[in-house]
Amino acid sequence: MADAAIEASLRTLTAEANGAPGKTRHVEVGQGLAPRVAAWVAQAHPDADHQVICDAHTADAAGRAVVQALTEAGTTAQLVVLPPQPGEDYLLCEDGVIEQLRERLAPPPTTNAIAVGSGTINDIVKMATAKLERPYQCVATAASMNGYTSAIAAVLSRGVKRTLPAQQAEAVFADIDVIAAAPAYLNQAGFGDLLSKPYSHADWLLSHLVRNVPYEERPARLLDEAYDALLGEAAAVGASTTAGIGLLTRTILLSGFTMAIAGTSAPASGGEHLVSHYWDMEQHCRDQPLFGLHGTQVGVATRLSAMLFEQLVAVPAEAIDLDAAVSRRPDASWLEDLPRRHPRLTPAVVEEVREQITAKQHHGDALRDELARVKAQWPEIQAIVRAVLVPSARIGEALREAGAADRPSAIGVERDHAVATLRVCREIRNRYVALDLMEDLGLLHDAAARVVDAVER
Numbered sequence: 001m002a003d004a005a006i007e008a009s010l011r012t013l014t015a016e017a018n019g020a021p022g023k024t025r026h027v028e029v030g031q032g033l034a035p036r037v038a039a040w041v042a043q044a045h046p047d048a049d050h051q052v053i054c055d056a057h058t059a060d061a062a063g064r065a066v067v068q069a070l071t072e073a074g075t076t077a078q079l080v081v082l083p084p085q086p087g088e089d090y091l092l093c094e095d096g097v098i099e100q101l102r103e104r105l106a107p108p109p110t111t112n113a114i115a116v117g118s119g120t121i122n123d124i125v126k127m128a129t130a131k132l133e134r135p136y137q138c139v140a141t142a143a144s145m146n147g148y149t150s151a152i153a154a155v156l157s158r159g160v161k162r163t164l165p166a167q168q169a170e171a172v173f174a175d176i177d178v179i180a181a182a183p184a185y186l187n188q189a190g191f192g193d194l195l196s197k198p199y200s201h202a203d204w205l206l207s208h209l210v211r212n213v214p215y216e217e218r219p220a221r222l223l224d225e226a227y228d229a230l231l232g233e234a235a236a237v238g239a240s241t242t243a244g245i246g247l248l249t250r251t252i253l254l255s256g257f258t259m260a261i262a263g264t265s266a267p268a269s270g271g272e273h274l275v276s277h278y279w280d281m282e283q284h285c286r287d288q289p290l291f292g293l294h295g296t297q298v299g300v301a302t303r304l305s306a307m308l309f310e311q312l313v314a315v316p317a318e319a320i321d322l323d324a325a326v327s328r329r330p331d332a333s334w335l336e337d338l339p340r341r342h343p344r345l346t347p348a349v350v351e352e353v354r355e356q357i358t359a360k361q362h363h364g365d366a367l368r369d370e371l372a373r374v375k376a377q378w379p380e381i382q383a384i385v386r387a388v389l390v391p392s393a394r395i396g397e398a399l400r401e402a403g404a405a406d407r408p409s410a411i412g413v414e415r416d417h418a419v420a421t422l423r424v425c426r427e428i429r430n431r432y433v434a435l436d437l438m439e440d441l442g443l444l445h446d447a448a449a450r451v452v453d454a455v456e457r
Contacts, residue, residue, distance in 0.1 A: 002225060002226055002229035002230075002247060003246060003247055003250055005225055005226070006225075006226050006247075006250040006251065006253075006254055007029070007250065009222065009254055009257075010027045010029075010250070010253060010254060010257070011027075013027075013254075013257045013261075014026055014027055017168075021133075021135065021167075022130070022135075022151065022167035022168060023167075023168050023170075023260075024149050024168040024169055024170065024171065024172060024257070024260070025170060025171065026040060026170070026171035026172070027149070027171070027172050027174075027253055028040075028171075028172070028173050028174070029174045029176065029246065029249055029250055029253070030174075030175065030176065031175060031176050031177045032175065032177065033139075033173045033174075033175040033178075034062070034065040034066050034068070034069040034175070035069050035072075035073075036173065037066055037069060037070075037114075037137070037139055037173045038066070038069035038070045038072065038073040038075070039073060040137075040171060040173075041070065041075070041112070041114065041137055041171075042070070042073045042074070042075050044170070044171070045112045046075075047110055048075070048076075048110050048111065048112035049076045049077075049078070049108075049110055049111050049112065050070055050075055050076060050077040050078070050111075050112050050113075050114055051077075051078055051080050051104075051105060051111055051112065051113050051114065052066050052067050052070070052077055052078065052079050052080060052114045052116055053080050053082065053101070053113055053114065053115050053116065053117075053121060053124070053125050054079065054080065054081050054082070054116045054117055054121060055081060055082055055083075055091050055117060055120070055121055056081055056083075057141075058116050058117035058118070058121060058141045059079060059081050059116070061116075061141045061178055061181070061182065062116050062139055062141050062175065062178050063079055063081075063116040063139075064079060066114065066116055066139055067079045080104070082097065082101070082121070082124065085097060089289065091120050091121075091124075092120065092156055092284075093119075093120050093123040093124050093127070093153065093154060093155050093156065094155065094156040094157065095155065095156075095157050095158070097124055098124055098127045098128050098131075098155070099128075101113075101124055101125065101128040102128040102131050102132060105128060105129065105132060105134070106132060109134075111134075112134070112135075112136070112137075113125050113128070113129050113134070113136040113137075114136065114137045114138070114139065115136060115137070115138045115139070115169070116138075116139040116141060117139075117140075117141050118140065118141055118142040118144045118145060118186065119144055119145040119147055119154070119293075119294065122138050122140075122147055122148060122153075122169070123147060123153035123154055123155065123166075125138070126147075126153050126166045126167060126169065127153050127155060127164070127166050129167070130165075130166040130167045135167075135169075135170035136169055136170060137169055137170050137171040137172070137173070138169040138171070138172045138173070139172075139173045139174075139175070140172065140173065140174040140175075140178075140179060140249070141178055141179065141182060142179055142182040142183075142186035142187060142190070143174075143179050143182075143186075143187045143190040143191075143245060143248045143249045143252045144182075144186040144187060144189045144190045144193075144293060144295055145189070145190055145193055145252070145294060145295055146190070146193060146194065146252045146253075146255035146256045146259075146268055147256060148169060148172045148174075148252065148253055148256050149168055149169065149172055149253050149254075149255075149256030149257045149260060150168065150256040150257075150259040150260055150265070150268075151165065151166060151167055151168045151259065151260040151263075152164060152165055152166055152259060152264075152265055153166045154277075154294070156280070156281075156284060158348070158349075158352060159281065159284065159285060159345075159346060159348060159349040159352065160281060160349060160352045160353070160428065161277035161278075161280050161281050161428075163265050163269070168256075168260055172253060174249045174253065176242055176245055176246050176249065179245050179249055180240050180241075180242060180245040184238070184240055184403065185293065185296065186293065187237060187240065187245060187248060188237070188238065188295075188296065188299075188402055188403060188404040189292070189293035189294065189295030189296045189298075189299070189404075190248055190252050190295050191230070191234065191237050191248060191295070191299065191398075191402045191404060192295045192296055192297075192298050192299020192300070192302065192399065192402075192404050192405075193252075193268075193294065193295030193298045193299070194227070194230060194248075194251055194252065194255060194295075195298075195299055195302045195395055195398060195399070196268065196269070196270065196272045196273065196298050196299075196301075196302045196305070197223055197227050197255070197267075197268060198227070198306075198388050198389050198390045199270050199271070199272055199302060199305045199306060199309060199389070200266065200267060200268050200269050200270035200272070200273070201220050201267065201270075201388045202270070202309055202385045202388050202389055202434065203266070203270030203271055203432075203433040203434055204220060204266040204267065204270065205220075205384055205385055205388065206381070206385055206432070206433070206434055206437065207266070207431070207432040207433065209377070209380075209381050209384065209385075210370065210373075210374055210381075210432060210437065211370075211432045213266075213432065216261070216262050218261060219257075219258040219259070219261040219262040219267045220258075220262075220267055222254065222257070222258050222261070222267075223251065223254055223255055223258055223267075223268075226247075226250070226251040226254055227251070229247060229251075230247055230248065230251050231390075231394065231398050233247050233248075234397075234398040234399075234401035234402040235401045235402070237402045238401060238402040238403035238404070255267075255268050256268075266431075270305070270433050270434070271301075271305050271308075271425075271426065271433035271434055271435045272298055272301040272302045272304070272305040273298055273301070274425040274426060274428060274429055274431075274433065274435070275297065275298075275300075275301035275304070275305075275421055275422065275425050276294050276297035276298045276301055277425070277428060277429070278421055278424075278425035278428055279291050279297055279413065279421065280294070280297075281345060281349060281428065282344040282345060285344060285345050285346045285349055286344055291411040291412050291413055292405065292411040296404065296405055296411060297411065299399055299404050299405060299406070300399075300405050300406065300407060300408055300410065300411060300413075302395055303392060303395045303396050303399065303406060303407070303455055304408075304418075304422060304451050304452065304455060305434075306389070306390065306391070306392035306395050307392045307450075307451040307454060307455070308422070308434065308435070308438065308444075308447055308448075308451055309385070309389055309392075309434055310389070310391075310392055311438075311443070311447050311450070311451075312385075312434055312437065312438055312443070313382050313385055313386045313389070315378075315441070315443070317375055317378040317379060320371060320374065320375040320378065320441060321441075321442075322368050322371050322372055322375070324442055325367060325368070325371050325440055325441060325442060326364060326365075326367055326368050328440075328442055329361070329362070329363045329364070329367055329440070330363060330364050331363050331364060332358065332361070332363055335354060335357070335358065338350050338353060338354055338357075338427070341424050341427070342424060342427075353427050353428050356427065356428055356429055356430045357426075357427040357428075357430075359430040360430045360431070360432060360436065361436075362440075367440060370440075371440060371441070374437070396455070406455070407455045407456055408452065408455070408456070409456055415452055415453070415456060418452045419448045419449050419452045422435070422444070422447075422448035422451070422452065423439075423444055423445060423448050426439065
């Protein structure tokens with residue numbers, strides 16, 4: 001039932017694209033799709049030379065099959081396997097890789113790129129083709145993230161994990177057999193990423209209510225039915241059943257559309273994503289391997305975020321102390337302490353962080369005025385935010401049912417490190433989230449330790 005409803009939503013969304021550049025106008029979820037990929041691409045771009053962009057793993061999973069199908073369809077196709085950058089163990093979506101692919105695709109203008117892969121490959125091709133103002137198509141090899149149908153990309157740029165504007169894939173093909181055959185941890189990562197939806201929604205609402213950030217009901221609510229169904233199929237996702245992976249894949253694709261509609265990642269990315277991005281930045285700065293896939297880390301952080309939200313919405317209005325808040329942040333002098341607050345980041349990245357938090361953090365009278373408005377409206381804000389949350393216990397249960405990591409230590413993040421991350425990760429992005437309000441109210445420092453200790457117990 002949920003699959004049919006999601007398919008109907010996907011058909012509506014692709015029809016709304018109406019062939020506009022940079023929009024997804026075709027989505028196909030099924031089995032044995034390589035010939036369908038070739039047929040669609042050959043009809044849409046009959047005179048193109050097709051570059052099938054993969055990494056070493058996705059070439060085996062689907063890339064070679066797509067090249068073979070394109071060749072049998074009478075088109076010109078070449079397999080392009082992107083290697084890691086010198087000195088790196090795995091491929092990253094970063095400025096240098098994107099530029100190298102852009103240069104490769106630039107001549108001639110008839111070159112058409114087909115991304116075969118998941119998060120990293122899709123984002124690299126998405127950014128390179130967006131710079132060339134050309135469409136691209138995507139063949140998903142895992143339901144590990146929701147960027148296939150989004151118009152943004154996660155890029156490591158100058159040491160900072162950034163969400164940058166790009167374009168949607170012109171067409172997305174998701175072969176359930178290929179995705180179900182992917183290593184289980186990849187699809188578990190996608191499940192973890194999707195679990196964040198109620199909390200990213202709550203962060204978006206909070207930013208709207210506190211900072212008047214634009215908010216749209218349609219993208220915020222588009223995933224509600226699919227999300228509820230997915231929670232009920234967590235065990236099927238973990239077991240890689242066709243039904244479970246099919247639902248996960250369709251939900252992943254629908255989630256990407258919510259961001260494209262909103263023109264921001266806010267429907268699917270809140271404070272829990274800052275935790276994951278922060279861990280990535282730290283590890284990159286120290287030339288250390290990542291703790292896990294983005295979605296794996298997001299799943300862990302979502303459980304923490306859920307517990308933080310529960311503590312925030314339980315605060316009574318009379319406990320909001322304006323004088324205490326202003327005394328903690330009377331001016332911007334505390335920013336001089338940023339290097340100590342971010343000991344695992346390089347000095348250059350700390351300066352990038354300084355720019356982000358300076359643009360977001362209020363001080364003195366500005367902070368007092370904002371929190372006075374929050375205090376006056378707090379019962380209403382509490383009710384609105386509480387209405388979209390899912391109990392944190394249900395998130396922990398779903399992660400365990402899916403076989404996914406459910407606590408920081410499960411991915412190698414020690415207790416004190418996890419606590420420190422919750423206390424400072426809000427500073428890396430100029431986006432207002434619940435972590436900002438909790439810090440301004442003087443709640444975050446102790447709450448961070450409580451929730452980490454609770455999940456580790």
